[in-house]
Every structure is written in structure tokens, then in C-alpha cells.
Amino acid sequence: MSTLAAQTYLTPTEYIDVERKAVTKNEYLSGRIVAMSGASNAHNIITMNTANQLYNQLVDRDCLVYASDMRVRVQDPVSYFYPDVTVVCGEPRFEDDVFDTLLNPAVVIEVLSPSTAAYDRREKFTPYQQIASLKEYILISQSRMHVAHHLRQENQWHATEFQEFDDVVSVASIECELLLGQIYRRVTFSD
Numbered sequence: 001m002s003t004l005a006a007q008t009y010l011t012p013t014e015y016i017d018v019e020r021k022a023v024t025k026n027e028y029l030s031g032r033i034v035a036m037s038g039a040s041n042a043h044n045i046i047t048m049n050t051a052n053q054l055y056n057q058l059v060d061r062d063c064l065v066y067a068s069d070m071r072v073r074v075q076d077p078v079s080y081f082y083p084d085v086t087v088v089c090g091e092p093r094f095e096d097d098v099f100d101t102l103l104n105p106a107v108v109i110e111v112l113s114p115s116t117a118a119y120d121r122r123e124k125f126t127p128y129q130q131i132a133s134l135k136e137y138i139l140i141s142q143s144r145m146h147v148a149h150h151l152r153q154e155n156q157w158h159a160t161e162f163q164e165f166d167d168v169v170s171v172a173s174i175e176c177e178l179l180l181g182q183i184y185r186r187v188t189f190s191d
């Protein structure tokens with residue numbers, strides 16, 4: 001979850017130096033610092049439910065599931081993001097020997113809040129598409145039962161939406177399934 005309130009311009013090297021010493025998280029979008037705000041109860045539940053489903057299906061395979069704190073780098077334009085859930089299969093590649101910035105995610109999942117939905121849908125998705133290893137980008141609403149699944153097929157991205165409790169999102173690139181009923185388990189929507 002992020003907010004566009006605090007904006008500062010830094011080089012990628014300056015950003016990494018500052019971020020590694022910071023007590024709060026900030027994303028970096030083409031030179032612009034985007035401060036991260038705290039997450040709501042629904043956001044946290046959805047993130048953990050989603051990460052848990054994937055972890056349980058991948059536990060005996062050559063894949064890792066990261067929740068919230070693994071930074072991902074996009075090469076062009078240089079950007080750094082903290083996806084809510086990230087999956088990498090095979091050997092993870094990192095920016096340097098600090099091992100805190102992943103270069104080769106296969107799946108990125110963002111949980112949308114009212115304040116970040118547009119940022120996650122547009123400003124982040126465009127750079128994410130430049131990551132050659134990224135096969136799927138999944139956006140999960142925290143305000144209502146709604147999942148948008150973007151799947152890369154060759155050089156095209158195809159979107160499918162899910163809105164029903166019994167719907168199942170096939171995460172084909174890692175051979176997993178996300179059940180909406182489990183994603184939203186114990187989430188209460190406000191009217």
C-alpha cells in the first residue's frame with residue numbers, strides 16, 4: 001500500500017542508499033520517491049491469505065513466496081516496488097550481495113486500497129511489464145470481492161476478472177490456484 005503524498009527525486013543509487021537505512025518503506029518510480037503508508041486490516045488479511053495459499057502449493061517445489069517486504073527492481077525505467085506478494089521460481093536473482101532487491105519475479109500480486117488502486121493498475125503495471133521473467137500480475141481489491149488477473153502470453157497481456165466466492169484464479173506460470181473464497185476468508189467489507 002502506498003501514498004503519493006511525499007515525493008522527492010533521487011538517482012537509483014541514492015534511493016537504495018537511503019532506503020536501506022530507512023525505518024519506513026518507500027517505492028521508487030522513475031526517480032520519484034513514493035512513500036508507503038500502513039495497511040488496513042482487510043489488506044493484511046488478504047495479503048496473508050493469498051501468500052499462504054501459494055506457499056502451501058509451492059512448499060515442495062523450487063519456488064519462493066515473499067510477502068510485502070521483498071523489493072523488486074524494474075530495469076527500464078529504473079523503478080523499485082514492494083509488491084504485497086511476489087513469487088520467484090528457480091534461482092532468485094538479486095541486484096547485489098545484500099539480497100534485498102529481487103530481479104526475476106514470475107508473479108507479482110498487489111492488494112488494492114482506494115488510495116492506491118490507480119497507482120497499482122497503471123503506474124506500476126507499465127514498468128512491471130518490462131520484467132522479462134514476469135508472467136502474471138494479479139490485482140486484488142480489498143473493498144469488494146474482485147480480482148483482476150493479467151497473464152502474459154508471448155508479448156501480449158490478457159486480463160480476466162473474478163468476482164464470485166467460488167471463482168478460482170489459475171496462476172498458470174507456477175501451476176497454482178487461488179480460490180477467491182480463501183483470498184477473502186475472514187474479510188468484512190464495509191458498505
